[in-house]
Amino acid sequence: MGSEFALPRIPWFSGVEEKIVTQDTAFIAIDVQNDFCPGGALAVADGDQVVPVVNRLMPRYPVRVVTQDWHPADHFSFASNTDGAAPFSLIDASYGPQVLWPDHCVQGTAGADFHKDLLVDAADLIIRKGYRSRIDSYSAFFENDHTTPTGLEGYLRTRGVTKMVLAGLATDFCVRFSAVDGARLGFDVTLVEDGCRAIDLDGSLATAMAEMQAEGVHFRQSTDL
Ligand code: VGL
Ligand code: ZN
Numbered sequence: 249m250g251s252e253f254a255l256p257r258i259p260w261f262s263g264v265e266e267k268i269v270t271q272d273t274a275f276i277a278i279d280v281q282n283d284f285c286p287g288g289a290l291a292v293a294d295g296d297q298v299v300p301v302v303n304r305l306m307p308r309y310p311v312r313v314v315t316q317d318w319h320p321a322d323h324f325s326f327a328s329n330t331d332g333a334a335p336f337s338l339i340d341a342s343y344g345p346q347v348l349w350p351d352h353c354v355q356g357t358a359g360a361d362f363h364k365d366l367l368v369d370a371a372d373l374i375i376r377k378g379y380r381s382r383i384d385s386y387s388a389f390f391e392n393d394h395t396t397p398t399g400l401e402g403y404l405r406t407r408g409v410t411k412m413v414l415a416g417l418a419t420d421f422c423v424r425f426s427a428v429d430g431a432r433l434g435f436d437v438t439l440v441e442d443g444c445r446a447i448d449l450d451g452s453l454a455t456a457m458a459e460m461q462a463e464g465v466h467f468r469q470s471t472d473l
Contacts, residue, residue: 274409275309276388277302278416278423279317280366283352283359285417290352292418292445296363301443301470302415303367311407313400314368315388317353317422318360318376325384326351336449343393346384347449355379375400387425389433401433411436413473415443424456431463438466440473 280302282288285295306312319325327335327348335350353360362368377385377398385391388400404412412435414427423444430437439460446453461467 270411271310272408273309273411273413274311274313274404274407275306275413276313276315276416276426277306277366277371278315278388278414278426279353279418280314280363280416281317281353281359282361282363283317285363288352289350289359290447292447295417295445298415298417298443298445299363299365301440303365303370305413305415305440305443305470305473306367307370309413311404311409312371313373313375313388313403314362314366314371315416315422315426316360316362316374316376317378317385318355319353319378320381321351321354322381323354323378323384324382325349325378341384341392343383346392353378373403375403386422387429388422389426389429394429404435409435411438413438413440415440415470417445419444419446420449420452420456421447424460427460427465428463431460431465436466437464438468438473440470441467442470 280298283290284292322329325346325348327333328351330348333348335348337348338345339348375388375398383391383393388398390397412430414423414437416423427437427439
């Protein structure tokens with residue numbers, strides 16, 4: 249008995265009894281992909297810990313975006329594509345210094361897939377980035393030349409978004425550049441601190457936090473949202 253009132257089978261409906269936040273706000277989950285989680289090619293310590301935070305928050309927001317790092321195998325940001333280069337070394341790209349990474353998030357591979365528990369089905373939009381061989385793309389808004397757009401700004405503006413809440417991986421790279429670009433574009437940006445994890449390469453986390461703070465990004469715990 250009682251089964252005629254069974255809960256909806258769509259898992260993210262479990263969020264509707266929670267507070268729904270203002271209608272002009274987007275939740276953006278950055279690069280919650282296998283290669284950035286423990287066991288992945290560019291694993292971020294405790295990267296998988298962001299999944300339950302994202303899953304709890306994203307359903308409350310009227311606009312939901314997930315981003316996906318999506319590189320061709322010959323991507324120039326891979327150390328393996330530069331003779332003799334070590335992973336995590338720096339090269340000069342046309343737009344400034346570029347870290348050379350271990351091969352990661354190669355298009356169509358398991359490493360590029362989202363974490364298996366991420367509520368990707370709750371997202372309205374999946375935005376891919378880093379798919380051009382000759383330029384990297386940390387930010388969800390622009391490639392690393394800070395000029396070539398991904399299209400996300402237009403998507404958000406045409407949906408009436410003025411505020412965004414960000415979580416994901418990694419705090420000091422893709423989350424940082426997305427937050428800073430969002431703020432510079434005039435959006436009100438909030439970072440969910442416990443919904444992010446960092447790579448922390450040579451002090452990059454401290455630099456990222458200082459830059460986001462200087463750009464007016466708000467820092468919150470997920471429990472305060
Ligand atoms: C990222 C390094 C290289 C990130 C992506 O998602 O933060 N970091 N590609
Ligand atoms: Zn990448």
